Amino acid sequence: MNTDAVRSLTQSYEPAILEFARDIIKTRSYSADERDLALLIKCRMETLAFDETWIDGIGNVMGRIGSGPCKLLYDAHVDTVWAEDTQNWNVDPFAAAVDGNLLYGRGASDEKAAMSSMVYGAVIAKQLGLLDGFSLYISGTVLEETCDGLSVIHMIEKEGLRPDFVVVCEPTSLDVYRGHRGRVELKITTTGTSAHAAHPDKGDNAITKVAQTVLNIERMTDGFQDDPFLGKGTAVVSIIESKAPSINSVPYESSICIDRRITVGETRDTVLEEFRRAVADPEHTSVEVLQYVDKSWTGLEVSQEKYFPTWVLPEDHALVRAATAAAAEARGVRPRISRWTFSTNGVAFMGRFNIPTIGFGPGDEWLAHAVDEHVRISDLYEAAQFYALLPSAMNKEVHSP
Secondary structure, eight states: OOHHHHHHHHHHHHHHHHHHHHHHHHSOOBTTOOHHHHHHHHHHHHHTTOSEEEEOTTOOEEEEEOOOSEEEEEEEEOOBOOOOOGGGOSSOTTSOOEETTEEESTTTTTTHHHHHHHHHHHHHHHHTTOOTTEEEEEEEEOSTTTSTTHHHHHHHHTSOOOOSEEEEOSOOTTOEEOEEOEEEEEEEEEEOBOOBTTOGGGSBOHHHHHHHHHHHHHHHGGGSOEETTTEEOEEEEEEEEEEOSSTTBOOSEEEEEEEEEEOTTOOHHHHHHHHHHHOSOGGGEEEEEOEEEEEOTTSOEEEEESEEOOEEOOTTSHHHHHHHHHHHHHHSSOOOEEOOSSOOTHHHHTTTTOOOEEEOOSSOGGGTTOTTOEEEHHHHHHHHHHHHHHHHHHHHHHHOO
């Protein structure tokens, strides 16, 4: 599988891989403010002689190497969650500090540093002639932290780029992941009747009814679907609000927001039905899926219903087999086949469009969004080898007898 040549060329690129990863981390890129990082990545791809580079309408930074008929895409989102709470960090989250084998900073694990491995892995594959039959695309997608999959839907439906296979490069500890639970974000609003707090019997307290609904939801979770691979669905009441004329009044409206993680067999429609059954006062209560509305860094106005489908790729799929072989060659040990606990752009690639998708990335899932976020530098180099080896591993799987 050309492993020795890939390893040797990767070693020659190790200083550049680390330097580029550090530059990426140093460049702030909160959701909807990814412009500077997109331009940085595009410039590096141009310097490395990618066959094509561009920034699409929503702000995704894109690159292509190779011109084969099969489209293989490596995706990493380039936005991050907030990291201005510097007093809680032991290092500057944007200094990209190196300590031994660890690279620190916001996005080190989730998942900006992976972009460096992806870019150089693609270059290595090109230089060693490992792209036979493939067009290898690199996508640095935007707005994932606020609405995962949104920029992918734009890529496919508006820009017309539909890959045949996808690797989501979120952190997997260099194991091969093949799915995760989806989710629905909901809002339940109950109305009542306001009255003076001195005469509560004259009113209808919306908070009291919502409180009963919350208890009903807690009891309802026992009956959620459970999948042996992805696990059980969950529900968390994350926000509660109310409206009243004053602190001395019976509230006339109360609402809750819910994060409902869904597993195999659960969908948007099944979730809406179960929560409608859980409300304490159906006549005066609405249950709705929340809407995401924002503007990308390019100025494009975007919106999406906050439903993110569950997805699982069968373990015997050719992409899983090829990824397992490539990971074993890159790491020297056979990887685990597992799944994420959190959600990724896979909710669109496979959840919506049924494009075969796996996950493979440097770093550990539990470090995502954490203070002192970091990634093992050795992971970056092994990931680059994986990204270089995967196309030839796919060819072997597809063409083997």
